[in-house]
Amino acid sequence: MTPELLVGSITLFVLSIFLGFELITKVPAMLHTPLMSGANAISGISVVGALIGANVAYDGGDTLVSGLLAFLAIVLAMINVIGGFAVTNRMLNMIAGKNKRKEG
Amino acid sequence: MIFSEWVSIGYLISASLFILGLKKLGHPRTAPAGNQLGAMGMLVAVLTTVADMHLEGGAQWTLIISGILVGSAIGYIMAVKVEMTGMPELVALFNGFGGAASALVALSESWKYIENDDLLLPSGLELEVLMVAAGLSALVGWMTLTGSILAMFKLKGGIEIFGKWFRTPTWGPSWLNYVKVSLTFAVLALIYLSISDPRDQEILFAIILISSVLGIIIVLPIGGADMPVVVSLLNSFSGIAAAFTGFIIGNSVLIVAGSLVGASGLILTFIMCKAMNRTLPDVLFKSFGGTEKETLTRTKVGSDAEEVAMMVDGAQKVIIVPGYGMAVSQCQHQVKEFADLLQERFQTEVKYAIHPVAGRMPGHMNVLLAEANVPYDQLIEMEDINPEFPECDMAVVIGANDTCNPAARSGEGPLAGMPIIDADKARTVVIIKRSLSVGYAGVDNDLFYEDKTMMLFGDGKKMMNELNSAIKDL
Numbered sequence: 001m002t003p004e005l006l007v008g009s010i011t012l013f014v015l016s017i018f019l020g021f022e023l024i025t026k027v028p029a030m031l032h033t034p035l036m037s038g039a040n041a042i043s044g045i046s047v048v049g050a051l052i053g054a055n056v057a058y059d060g061g062d063t064l065v066s067g068l069l070a071f072l073a074i075v076l077a078m079i080n081v082i083g084g085f086a087v088t089n090r091m092l093n094m095i096a097g098k099n100k101r102k103e104g
Numbered sequence: 105m106i107f108s109e110w111v112s113i114g115y116l117i118s119a120s121l122f123i124l125g126l127k128k129l130g131h132p133r134t135a136p137a138g139n140q141l142g143a144m145g146m147l148v149a150v151l152t153t154v155a156d157m158h159l160e161g162g163a164q165w166t167l168i169i170s171g172i173l174v175g176s177a178i179g180y181i182m183a184v185k186v187e188m189t190g191m192p193e194l195v196a197l198f199n200g201f202g203g204a205a206s207a208l209v210a211l212s213e214s215w216k217y218i219e220n221d222d223l224l225l226p227s228g229l230e231l232e233v234l235m236v237a238a239g240l241s242a243l244v245g246w247m248t249l250t251g252s253i254l255a256m257f258k259l260k261g262g263i264e265i266f267g268k269w270f271r272t273p274t275w276g277p278s279w280l281n282y283v284k285v286s287l288t289f290a291v292l293a294l295i296y297l298s299i300s301d302p303r304d305q306e307i308l309f310a311i312i313l314i315s316s317v318l319g320i321i322i323v324l325p326i327g328g329a330d331m332p333v334v335v336s337l338l339n340s341f342s343g344i345a346a347a348f349t350g351f352i353i354g355n356s357v358l359i360v361a362g363s364l365v366g367a368s369g370l371i372l373t374f375i376m377c378k379a380m381n382r383t384l385p386d387v388l389f390k391s392f393g394g395t396e397k398e399t400l401t402r403t404k405v406g407s408d409a410e411e412v413a414m415m416v417d418g419a420q421k422v423i424i425v426p427g428y429g430m431a432v433s434q435c436q437h438q439v440k441e442f443a444d445l446l447q448e449r450f451q452t453e454v455k456y457a458i459h460p461v462a463g464r465m466p467g468h469m470n471v472l473l474a475e476a477n478v479p480y481d482q483l484i485e486m487e488d489i490n491p492e493f494p495e496c497d498m499a500v501v502i503g504a505n506d507t508c509n510p511a512a513r514s515g516e517g518p519l520a521g522m523p524i525i526d527a528d529k530a531r532t533v534v535i536i537k538r539s540l541s542v543g544y545a546g547v548d549n550d551l552f553y554e555d556k557t558m559m560l561f562g563d564g565k566k567m568m569n570e571l572n573s574a575i576k577d578l
Contacts, residue, residue, distance in 0.1 A: 066212045
């Protein structure tokens with residue numbers, strides 16, 4: 001990481017944290033769990049890191065263990081991503097979906 | 105890299121979708137769309153990464169595609185199969201996997217240099233960034249994994265080993281706080297050491313071990329009603345871990361998405377604390393409940409289902425106050441049947457009073473009752489339903505205690521200032537509870553001993569069934 005890239009990354013990091021603080025203000029209690037679960041699924045973004053890691057490391061041949069660790073990371077991150085979005089969807093359908101059907 | 109600009113734009117689109125998704129998840133009407141936007145953001149991020157690999161050539165497709173398929177299948181099956189009552193545990197477990205994934209990427213990056221001596225280590229600033237980011241990602245990631253797994257078992261209430269049921273302990277003397285702080289500093293010191301000795305396996309394993317222990321001792325003293333707060337905090341941690349991982353590989357979308365989740369998760373944690381009138385340091389550093397429980401000096405004669413059934417007959421308005429006990433005994437279907445019986449037989453108006461922290465997780469009551477097909481417009485949040493109690497004939501409290509303890513209004517004791525459901529203002533109160541025992545806060549509940557209160561002692565499901573058949577027999 002070059003100094004320019006590092007400073008750029010830190011800028012992104014700090015600004016995103018400020019944005020994250022502003023993004024959530026008043027959330028009704030019934031949405032706390034789905035919000036937590038949905039945000040949690042987004043933290044599965046580390047799958048991108050795992051994909052890149054697996055690709056680079058496994059390619060090396062001499063870095064078999066690193067490749068396998070990254071493979072395991074892909075699996076865990078994908079469980080988090082797919083499972084997280086699916087379970088959030090189920091919860092929201094139960095909370096909000098019922099409401100919609102009643103109106104319609 | 106000729107395609108790198110396109111990759112950056114792909115990541116920018118993905119990050120924007122995450123921002124919109126999180127924003128929309130906070131409002132009831134837009135929440136489902138928010139979740140879909142988040143999922144789309146993830147799809148864009150993965151496709152961008154994979155497309156970049158394809159264009160670069162020589163990608164490890166077998167490894168990558170099988171990893172994606174295996175993970176997706178497991179995640180999907182778990183999400184579809186889980187009972188809605190087990191959902192809080194699943195959210196905690198997924199959260200742990202997210203943290204572990206970030207930590208594994210960090211480990212994989214560091215391990216490359218350990219298993220291949222020929223691989224040239226970066227130098228200077230680059231090395232420092234790599235080791236610090238990998239170390240912090242490991243600290244937060246492994247802590248999230250062990251903490252979340254313990255949180256999952258705490259939400260379940262126990263663990264089954266060879267057919268024997270063990271209750272998950274809640275234990276946290278105050279000296280444990282010093283241990284937490286020292287262990288954190290120990291990891292930071294190890295990270296500093298790792299910069300000068302990047303190929304040292306022992307430092308690496310020590311970081312993993314200490315971080316894992318930290319996760320356990322942070323969650324161990326916390327129990328019951330505080331669990332949601334901890335799971336939310338761990339969710340924030342897993343975001344931060346992803347952001348640190350972004351620094352290791354210099355990836356913008358990891359940094360943005362990770363810190364977004366980290367920050368918004370922290371805000372959500374504060375919102376949850378506020379709903380319980382607790383502060384985050386209190387939750388984390390004061391082992392709450394368990395230690396100083398009031399001993400009971402009073403007794404109350406229990407009522408039976410027939411008596412309550414007769415009282416219900418003629419009630420014009422009944423408000424049901426569900427709590428942790430309803431979730432534990434999973435009696436939401438019996439509760440719904442009870443409400444239906446009242447509406448059919450006595451034309452009673454039935455509403456549900458939802459305390460923000462009732463159950464194991466915020467919104468837990470909403471999900472459970474929705475599963476039992478309770479119409480959404482009957483679930484009323486605390487501030488809106490409280491003015492209705494004085495004109496309500498009967499409040500039926502099912503497995504709730506602290507959330508309707510009038511002691512909270514007194515301004516003293518552990519419950520001081522916590523907003524409560526005004527069940528005590530109803531003309532009569534029926535409480536279904538296994539015993540008179542104190543709630544999580546360890547405070548005796550005056551409501552139990554009032555003359556207008558009828559106690560039905562027993563398991564929620566059993567008592568609701570008895571009550572329903574008593575109403576049918578009237």
